[in-house]
Amino acid sequence: MAEFFKMPQASPTMESGTLNAWRKAEGDALASQDVVAEVETDKAAMDVEVFEAGFLLKILAQAGEDVPAGRPIAIIGKSKDEDISALLAEFAAMKGGAVPAAAQAAPAAAQAAPAAAPVVVAEQPPKATANPGVVPPAAPAPATVSTPGGYVGPTWRGKPLHHGLEEIGGSFTPAKTRRAVRSSPLARKIAEDLGVPLDRVAGSGPNGRVLRADVEAAAQAPAPQAAQAAAPARANELVRNSKMRKVIASRLKESYLDAPTFFLTANFDCDALVAFRTTLNQQASAKGVKVSFNDLTLLAVARALAEVPECNAAWGDESITRFGSVDLGVAVALEDGLITPIIRGADKLSLLQLAAQTRSLVERARARKLQPEEYTGATFSVSNLGMMGIEHFTAILNPPAAGILAVGALQQEPVVKDGALTVGWRMRVTMTCDHRVIDGALGARFLAALRQLIERPLLLVV
Amino acid sequence: MAQFDVLVIGSGPGGYVAAIRAAQLGLSAACVEKDRLGGVCLNWGCIPSKALLKSAEYAQTARHLSDYGVNVGEVTIDFPKVIKRSRGVADRSEKGVKFLFKKYGVTSISGTGRLVAAGEVEVTAADGTTERHQAKHIIIATGARSRTFPGLTPDGERILTSREAIVLDKLPASAIVLGAGAIGLEFAWFWRQMGVKVTLVEGAPQIAPVEDAELADALAKHFGKEGVQIRTGAFCEKVERVGDGTRVTLKDGGVIEADITLLALGVAANIEDLGLEQLGVATNRGFIVVDRSCRTNVPGVYAIGDVAGPPMLAHKASAEAHICVERIAGRHVPDLDRDTLPAGTYCQPQIASVGRTEAALKAAGVEYKVGRFPFAANGKSRGTGHTEGFVKVLIGAKYGEILGAHIFGYDATELLANVVMAKSGEVDAETFLHTIHNHPTAGEAVMEAVAEALGVSVHI
Numbered sequence: 001m002a003e004f005f006k007m008p009q010a011s012p013t014m015e016s017g018t019l020n021a022w023r024k025a026e027g028d029a030l031a032s033q034d035v036v037a038e039v040e041t042d043k044a045a046m047d048v049e050v051f052e053a054g055f056l057l058k059i060l061a062q063a064g065e066d067v068p069a070g071r072p073i074a075i076i077g078k079s080k081d082e083d084i085s086a087l088l089a090e091f092a093a094m095k096g097g098a099v100p101a102a103a104q105a106a107p108a109a110a111q112a113a114p115a116a117a118p119v120v121v122a123e124q125p126p127k128a129t130a131n132p133g134v135v136p137p138a139a140p141a142p143a144t145v146s147t148p149g150g151y152v153g154p155t156w157r158g159k160p161l162h163h164g165l166e167e168i169g170g171s172f173t174p175a176k177t178r179r180a181v182r183s184s185p186l187a188r189k190i191a192e193d194l195g196v197p198l199d200r201v202a203g204s205g206p207n208g209r210v211l212r213a214d215v216e217a218a219a220q221a222p223a224p225q226a227a228q229a230a231a232p233a234r235a236n237e238l239v240r241n242s243k244m245r246k247v248i249a250s251r252l253k254e255s256y257l258d259a260p261t262f263f264l265t266a267n268f269d270c271d272a273l274v275a276f277r278t279t280l281n282q283q284a285s286a287k288g289v290k291v292s293f294n295d296l297t298l299l300a301v302a303r304a305l306a307e308v309p310e311c312n313a314a315w316g317d318e319s320i321t322r323f324g325s326v327d328l329g330v331a332v333a334l335e336d337g338l339i340t341p342i343i344r345g346a347d348k349l350s351l352l353q354l355a356a357q358t359r360s361l362v363e364r365a366r367a368r369k370l371q372p373e374e375y376t377g378a379t380f381s382v383s384n385l386g387m388m389g390i391e392h393f394t395a396i397l398n399p400p401a402a403g404i405l406a407v408g409a410l411q412q413e414p415v416v417k418d419g420a421l422t423v424g425w426r427m428r429v430t431m432t433c434d435h436r437v438i439d440g441a442l443g444a445r446f447l448a449a450l451r452q453l454i455e456r457p458l459l460l461v462v
Numbered sequence: 463m464a465q466f467d468v469l470v471i472g473s474g475p476g477g478y479v480a481a482i483r484a485a486q487l488g489l490s491a492a493c494v495e496k497d498r499l500g501g502v503c504l505n506w507g508c509i510p511s512k513a514l515l516k517s518a519e520y521a522q523t524a525r526h527l528s529d530y531g532v533n534v535g536e537v538t539i540d541f542p543k544v545i546k547r548s549r550g551v552a553d554r555s556e557k558g559v560k561f562l563f564k565k566y567g568v569t570s571i572s573g574t575g576r577l578v579a580a581g582e583v584e585v586t587a588a589d590g591t592t593e594r595h596q597a598k599h600i601i602i603a604t605g606a607r608s609r610t611f612p613g614l615t616p617d618g619e620r621i622l623t624s625r626e627a628i629v630l631d632k633l634p635a636s637a638i639v640l641g642a643g644a645i646g647l648e649f650a651w652f653w654r655q656m657g658v659k660v661t662l663v664e665g666a667p668q669i670a671p672v673e674d675a676e677l678a679d680a681l682a683k684h685f686g687k688e689g690v691q692i693r694t695g696a697f698c699e700k701v702e703r704v705g706d707g708t709r710v711t712l713k714d715g716g717v718i719e720a721d722i723t724l725l726a727l728g729v730a731a732n733i734e735d736l737g738l739e740q741l742g743v744a745t746n747r748g749f750i751v752v753d754r755s756c757r758t759n760v761p762g763v764y765a766i767g768d769v770a771g772p773p774m775l776a777h778k779a780s781a782e783a784h785i786c787v788e789r790i791a792g793r794h795v796p797d798l799d800r801d802t803l804p805a806g807t808y809c810q811p812q813i814a815s816v817g818r819t820e821a822a823l824k825a826a827g828v829e830y831k832v833g834r835f836p837f838a839a840n841g842k843s844r845g846t847g848h849t850e851g852f853v854k855v856l857i858g859a860k861y862g863e864i865l866g867a868h869i870f871g872y873d874a875t876e877l878l879a880n881v882v883m884a885k886s887g888e889v890d891a892e893t894f895l896h897t898i899h900n901h902p903t904a905g906e907a908v909m910e911a912v913a914e915a916l917g918v919s920v921h922i
Contacts, residue, residue: 184888186863193861205796212863212888 002057002077002084004091007039008048009069016068017041024056030076037073055080060091183210194219199236244337255399259315259434263394266447268454270410270425276457293410294384295355297427299460300453301382301405302326302346302354308446312379314400315436321400329378329398330358332365340398341365342378351460386410392428402437403446406430427454464569466492468790469583469597471575471736474501475508476767476779477603478559478568480787485566487791492595493568494575494585501605503776504555506625511648512808513548514628518655519810530847539656545631571595577602577737581762584737599762599790602736602750603779606729606768613700614640614725620708621701621723624649634658634721638710640698642669644807646726647681651809654690661691661718663710668694670807674819674868676854681813681870684850693718701725731769754797756786764790778803804882806875811851814878816885817866820856829859833915835907837871839922842902848872853911855881855891862891862916867908877905891916 007017020038024030035047036056054076061073072091075084181198183191187210191198194215201218203210241249273296281290305312305326313322326347329340341361346354364370381398386409395406408428415424429450433443453459467489470477477493478500484491498505524537563570573585573593583600586592608623610616616623622630624645635658639650642664650662662669662685668678669685669692682692697713701723708723731749743758743765744751749772750758750765757764764786767779781798788795807813823830836852837843851871858865867881884894891912899909913919 185893186861186888186890189861189890 002075002082002087004060004072004087005036005050005056005074005076007061007067007069007071007073014041014069016066018066019061019063019073020045021063022059023047026056026059027080028056030054030056050076054078057082057084058088181210182208184212186212187215191215242336244334244339248337251399252396255397258399259397259402260436261397261432262435262440262443263430263432264440264443264447265392265428265430266451268427268429268451269415270427270454273427273454273457274410274425289352289355291351291355293386294407295351295358296457296460297384297407297454298328298330298343298346298358298382299349299351299354300450300457301380302328302343302349303453303460304446304449305380306347307449308442310442311403311433311438311446313402313437314379315402315434320402320437323379325379327377327379329375329381329401329404330361331381331383331395331398332362334366334368339365339370339375340378340381341370341375380404382407386427392430394430395432397432397434402434403443404432405450406432463593464492464595466490466569466595466597468492468599468601468787469494469575469595470601470603471583472501472603472605472732472767472769473499473559473570474603474605474767474779475503475776476605476783477501477601478562479780480601480603480766480783481568482562482566483784483787484790485568487787487793489787489791491568492571492597493563494571494573494583496572496574498552498556499559499563499570500552500556502607502625504559505552506628508776509555510548510552510628511624511652513551514544514652515648515808515810517544517547518652521655522810526847539633541633541656542631544656545629549629574735576735577741577743577763580741580760597762599764601756601783601786602758602763602765602769603767603783604732604736604769605779606731606774608725609728609730610725611727614698614727616725617703620703620706620721621725623725627722627724630722636660636720636722638663638701638708638718638720638723639726640701640710640723641726641728642666642692642694643671643726643728644805646724647807647809649724649726650685650690651688654685654688659691659720660689661693661720663693663696663698663712663718665697666694670813672805673807673813673815674854674866675821677813677815677868677870680851681807681809681811684809684811729768729774731771733769754785755789756782773800773803773805775803775805799886802882802886804875804878806878808875810873811848811871812874813868813870814874815866815868816878816882817864818856819866819868820854823856823865828865830865831857831859831915833857833911833913833919835911835914835919835922837904837907840902840904840907840910842904843872843907845902846872848904853877853907855908855911855915857891857912857915863888864891864894867911869908871904871907873904877908880905881908 017039020040022037024034024036030036030050030053032051032053033049035049037048039046039048055078056074057077057080058075059073060075061067067073071094075087077084182203182205183198184205188198190212191201196215196219198210198215201210201214202208204214205211273293277291277293277296309322312326313320325345328343328346330343331338331340341364343349343354343357343361349357361370361374365375378398378401380401381395381404383395383404384407385393386407390408391411392408393406395404397404406429408430410425410427412423413426414421415426416422417424429447431443431447468481468484468491470481470491470493473481473493473495477495481491481493503509521537521539524534527534560570571585573587575583575585577600578584578594581598581600582594582596584592584594608616608625610623615621616626618626627649633656637653637658638661639646640663642650642662646662646664647670650660654660664671668675669682670678685692696716699711699713701708701710704719707719707721710718710723712718733745733748733750738745738750741760741763743760743763750769752758752765752770756766756770766782766786768774770782778798785795785798801817804814804816820832833855834852838849843849848871851869851874853871854868855864856866857863864881864885867878867885869877871877894912895909895916895918897909899906910919910921914922
């Protein structure tokens with residue numbers, strides 16, 4: 001028999017939930033404990049599961065909708081072709097103003113009818129506080145529901161505990177706010193008593209665990225400025241390091257600590273480059289071709305490396321490797337890190353080939369679809385923050401390559417030309433050099449070659 | 463001449479732990495020992511005495527086996543075998559240390575160590591030859607021995623210290639035990655279970671003077687029931703040989719005679735002939751003065767265990783070994799929490815305690831709640847027949863912290879571990895109470911005592 005599938009009440013204080021997304025579509029078969037929807041409450045985002053196998057017959061609430069707890073969000077049934085017209089009529093009546101009996105008496109009654117509600121799992125830890133310690137004089141008895149279609153409540157060893165452990169209305173199960181501070185139970189109790197915020201106490205126990213003595217010492221320490229005490233700072237947030245973040249940390253630290261580096265900055269006259277790109281894009285637009293300053297810069301760097309191959313190299317204890325190919329790494333910012341996809345043999349590519357390859361690599365990098373060989377083994381790298389308004393910066397070497405070029409913004413500025421003040425396009429680049437491989441004069445030679453190509457961009461297409 | 467990062471003098475539970483831990487932390491380590499590896503604890507104290515006491519417990523149990531419906535006939539004691547088994551246990555313990563030294567690469571040096579200069583130790587071997595070793599860090603872990611007083615000195619035959627008593631393989635008909643601390647109590651109980659007529663003499667008003675008075679009372683009753691004569695508040699003036707036996711004269715003029723007398727009047731630290739004076743290592747009241755990292759006033763010289771002051775407990779020595787060596791290696795470890803050092807007395811029922819006694823709390827003016835639970839009300843204990851004794855817990859009135867826990871009962875020392883863990887981790891009474899205890903276990907009695915302190919006990 002078909003039945004309503006309702007917005008779960010995940011906590012005693014939850015009044016409604018936002019349906020973030022449906023994970024199943026109408027007509028889909030449902031296995032027991034399938035996640036059908038994602039719901040967000042005031043406290044947490046969670047997955048909503050069905051308890052019994054069946055079919056998702058009708059979706060009653062759309063993604064983005066805010067639905068009161070206990071209100072139907074779907075109809076589920078045992079078979080695909082069940083008649084749900086009665087339920088639809090009932091739902092229409094509800095929408096017309098009447099609220100289902102169970103939800104009407106919310107929150108107590110809604111909670112008291114748990115058997116008809118879905119299972120909630122994978123709840124992210126709630127941060128808010130439920131009314132602590134208030135015990136109702138008499139907890140209402142749970143209602144009996146003849147057609148169990150779901151269940152709200154705790155689980156034990158991964159399985160729903162649906163015998164006698166339904167959440168009863170009222171604040172019988174106070175959930176205290178517990179921040180992620182390692183502390184002893186005694187320290188917590190004393191901190192609460194003395195009004196010492198635990199997250200501001202330095203713990204002396206193993207792994208920084210806050211102990212009684214730490215709390216007492218903090219309580220005796222001079223209070224922070226009154227203003228601070230009046231408006232407590234937002235609690236520190238711990239952001240778990242992603243795999244990528246860990247790789248970035250270890251590789252860059254290794255590089256930073258290992259290589260003796262120095263920096264060479266050059267200021268390029270880009271009037272010709274700007275004019276060249278404008279003409280090129282105008283004339284080639286019919287062909288659907290578009291070249292960016294970044295593409296031009298990358299090609300110039302690749303060609304300059306071909307001219308000064310001593311800079312396309314890496315340090316080794318026994319010997320320096322001069323790479324046979326210019327494999328140019330391009331730093332691409334991601335939401336939570338960065339990655340350096342590689343344009344192989346970049347100096348051998350035409351401008352348009354390079355532009356197309358770069359576009360494809362960057363797109364796939366952002367979509368996290370790169371294969372490992374596409375981002376390992378750069379012989380030189382380019383990091384461009386010009387489009388983000390950075391005039392000048394330095395980059396950390398991307399090992400094993402002995403050089404990386406930090407490209408600043410291409411911008412108009414006052415310049416002196418032929419003894420007169422005028423306005424010109426300028427771009428500053430800074431090369432980070434591994435001094436074990438690249439000496440100052442050698443780096444300068446590379447930048448001179450690069451200047452040739454940037455300031456005389458027609459050379460890029462010959 | 464060899465050079466080490468760490469050289470330890472003494473291989474007891476302080477010394478061998480320090481040497482092994484140092485080696486584990488990548489330091490070159492050596493350990494100097496003049497006798498058997500493992501010190502008093504493994505050879506003449508803690509461990510072999512537990513072997514003797516197990517024999518005593520079995521003798522006691524055997525006499526009551528018919529209560530359980532098991533009949534074994536007359537119980538007799540093969541005393542030389544009791545001692546032999548104990549020696550076997552000691553031998554295996556010593557081999558264990560030898561094995562661990564080898565496993566972790568600790569250089570074992572046989573002989574008597576003595577500081578001769580900063581960073582230098584001279585070792586005199588049994589044959590009188592000497593050898594010098596250098597070490598950046600020298601740890602003194604020479605332990606302690608039975609204390610003697612004028613008029614109260616052992617003769618090694620009839621007037622004994624624990625060192626002779628533990629290997630004494632001829633059972634006397636009667637014995638006097640002077641001192642009712644852990645050592646005295648254990649020997650008194652052991653000999654009594656072996657059938658010896660025992661008189662226990664203690665100067666303090668209670669036996670087990672450092673323990674909570676309620677436990678001492680209960681223990682005294684148990685000893686009385688077992689037939690041990692107890693004289694508390696009785697100070698000894700002298701002990702002397704009288705023919706083949708001994709005679710103890712008390713300060714009040716009383717005289718007690720027995721085949722043997724055991725001097726269990728405390729222990730004295732082994733600080734002599736270590737070269738401390740030459741190096742200027744400070745001592746106070748017979749102990750080496752150390753800071754909380756076990757450093758002496760002389761850079762590069764450390765002291766751990768009994769030589770570094772009371773309480774004279776093997777696990778205190780081991781704990782100090784860890785703290786000392788970890789800090790030498792530059793690692794962070796917390797200070798020794800003396801208030802959470804447990805102690806045990808291994809007669810059966812045993813006494814186990816941690817933290818402060820009720821009398822100490824009263825004297826300090828600390829507000830506390832007390833909870834007690836008898837093993838007779840504990841299901842498991844009734845089932846096994848170990849109903850003697852009780853648990854007493856002392857809980858802070860305001861915050862519910864565990865101030866002290868005192869257990870008198872069967873294998874109480876094992877039960878205590880739970881409370882020590884809780885106290886060490888600053889688990890308060892409520893958290894302890896909401897920790898679900900396995901049923902049926904004697905450990906539930908501890909939980910019930912905590913419940914009683916909070917006024918929420920169900921089973922009493």
